[in-house]
Amino acid sequence: xxRSVIAQIAVLITIxxxxxxxxxxxxxxxxxxxxxxxxxxxxILAAYWFPRQGIYFSLALGLxxxxxxxxxxxxxxxxxxxxxxxxxxxxxxxxxVTVSSLSSRLKSEEGRYQGIFDRCVAGMVxxxxxxGEVLGTDINIHGAAMLxxxxxxxxxxxLASIFARYQDYKVMxxxxxxxxxxxxxxxxxxxxxxxxKPSLLSATLVxxxxxxxxxxxxxxxxxxxxxxxxxxxxxxxLFENSSVGIFLMNDRxxxxxxxxxxxxGCPRDRIIGYDPSGFFPPLQPDGTPSESSFRDHTASATLxxxxxxxxxYQREDKSPLDTEMTLKALETPDGKVLFATLHDVTERLxxxxxxxxxxxxxxxxxxxxxxxxxxxxxxxxxxLELARLKARSPDVKDYLSKVETAAETIYRQIxxxxxxxxxxxxxxxxxxxxxxxxxxxEGLDTGKISFALPPEGLWLFADPLLEKVFFNLVDNSxxxxxxxSRISLEADPSAGSLVLVYRDDGEGxxxxxxxxxxxxGYGKNTGYGLFLIREILSITxxxxxxxxxxxxxxxFEIHVPEGSYRLAP
Numbered sequence: 001x002x003r004s005v006i007a008q009i010a011v012l013i014t015i016x017x018x019x020x021x022x023x024x025x026x027x028x029x030x031x032x033x034x035x036x037x038x039x040x041x042x043x044i045l046a047a048y049w050f051p052r053q054g055i056y057f058s059l060a061l062g063l064x065x066x067x068x069x070x071x072x073x074x075x076x077x078x079x080x081x082x083x084x085x086x087x088x089x090x091x092x093x094x095x096x097v098t099v100s101s102l103s104s105r106l107k108s109e110e111g112r113y114q115g116i117f118d119r120c121v122a123g124m125v126x127x128x129x130x131x132g133e134v135l136g137t138d139i140n141i142h143g144a145a146m147l148x149x150x151x152x153x154x155x156x157x158x159l160a161s162i163f164a165r166y167q168d169y170k171v172m173x174x175x176x177x178x179x180x181x182x183x184x185x186x187x188x189x190x191x192x193x194x195x196x197k198p199s200l201l202s203a204t205l206v207x208x209x210x211x212x213x214x215x216x217x218x219x220x221x222x223x224x225x226x227x228x229x230x231x232x233x234x235x236x237x238l239f240e241n242s243s244v245g246i247f248l249m250n251d252r253x254x255x256x257x258x259x260x261x262x263x264x265g266c267p268r269d270r271i272i273g274y275d276p277s278g279f280f281p282p283l284q285p286d287g288t289p290s291e292s293s294f295r296d297h298t299a300s301a302t303l304x305x306x307x308x309x310x311x312x313y314q315r316e317d318k319s320p321l322d323t324e325m326t327l328k329a330l331e332t333p334d335g336k337v338l339f340a341t342l343h344d345v346t347e348r349l350x351x352x353x354x355x356x357x358x359x360x361x362x363x364x365x366x367x368x369x370x371x372x373x374x375x376x377x378x379x380x381x382x383x384l385e386l387a388r389l390k391a392r393s394p395d396v397k398d399y400l401s402k403v404e405t406a407a408e409t410i411y412r413q414i415x416x417x418x419x420x421x422x423x424x425x426x427x428x429x430x431x432x433x434x435x436x437x438x439x440x441x442e443g444l445d446t447g448k449i450s451f452a453l454p455p456e457g458l459w460l461f462a463d464p465l466l467e468k469v470f471f472n473l474v475d476n477s478x479x480x481x482x483x484x485s486r487i488s489l490e491a492d493p494s495a496g497s498l499v500l501v502y503r504d505d506g507e508g509x510x511x512x513x514x515x516x517x518x519x520x521g522y523g524k525n526t527g528y529g530l531f532l533i534r535e536i537l538s539i540t541x542x543x544x545x546x547x548x549x550x551x552x553x554x555x556f557e558i559h560v561p562e563g564s565y566r567l568a569p
Contacts, residue, residue, distance in 0.1 A: 008049045016046075122215060123214065124142070124214050128210050129211070134160070134211060136156065146191070148195070159211070162189050165187070165188060168188070176204075182203045185202070186198070200215065201213065239257050245343075245344075250336075252276070253271050255272060263344055264279055264313060276294070277294065279315075280294065280314060281314045284312055297309060301328060306326065309324075310325070310345075313342075321346060324343045325341070377411055428539060429462075431462060432456055433459065435456060436460075440468070451488070454490065460560060462564070472530065472533050473502050477504040482507040484506040484553075488501075488503055489501070490503075497560060498559075498560040500560065501555065501558075502554075507550070508554055509548055514545070518530045541564060544559075545557055
């Protein structure tokens, strides 16, 4: 039980006993008309302090008037006095009921407002002007927690003590005197332990010279705003100092960095707010219309599929700008926008074009030289045959045979350069595995060999000579596998990569030759087939190795890295 309640009960009992004693004395003397009035103070106090229990207390106290009145009759009190005392009983009870009802309603209102005060999510303090000072009277739970005040610590403290700067307190009081309230002013409050709290403060005057002050801790908000500001500053620094062109767009340019303006040869104020298609040539290098092609890319990116593609822009002076471009959708408070980057590849494309032209000239030179060498070999082979017919010495015939063997080797090596010169001359491309394998079988006599192949729809990113890979594998099985009756190609995806397994049911490869067979010139025929396979595959990061068991057939594993294969939709 609270101390205040105990004190109220003690006061009530003391006053009640004194009132009963005074009433008893008065009813036996000449003051009997006034004796019942002595019971009114304890009745009213009981009804006010304890609205529910006060009525019963008043009833009990009033009932004691009857035996006191009877004692008064015995000691000479006139009969009208007894009637007056009886009427006083009902007056006492009515007064108790009235006061109890009013007190109950008042306490309910007080409880409601006290509950709002105590449980408000903002900090709240009450203060009263007294003798020229403003002293605290109450502080709610959130205010006490925020300002580190214990129970009762704030009561009697100067309101100015919670302000870190006296000037803020002074401005608040002047504004209250002039306008009666102050709303949402940023100030710094000082907690009881000395900590400073950035706050958003409001205050108002209420009756009885009271001041209600509310405040919200905005320290976290300010820290978040500072972090956002720093983040924006870093973003803007990266945005402006990037070596690639960057812009944001919806149907028009929203923002761009200085590098984009430099690339397009146009000031930023003539880019931002304009349609990107104004910087496109009518057609892209592959012949597709620029506007419709760009719409397709932006539509795909807007749906959440990042786009990376080659794109030609047209500078303000109408000169071409070849780029590699990325598009990605970003969610912003204003809706979805596209974030784009541009890498200028004009010089790279020129270098690549020059390299292609140089390779074409080298290939032409190689082709002409190879044709001339073949002609000379044909002439040399003819003269060797004539020399063999006229030779009589066995030693000379042996020498001529060795020269002819050397000529045949030269012919094979020169023939190989015709195939090898085409490796890497064309850009890698996506190729359907099943269709490429089927095409590789054209020109091979596979007889009654059965094939087990994966279905169409698995694509590999490889050199256009991928067809030669499968041609040489099958040709190798036909030439060296013995009695091969079945060839299979399986696709086994695992841990992000793909393994293609080629196997036949022939004689297999001896363990000691598994690495040797991939070396240039090794083998019974030209010696370039498997060497050529490894070279073609390595262009796009694919690798091959032999893992078969001798006597059970050849088995080749082709490892395809992640990103170099896909399934068609």
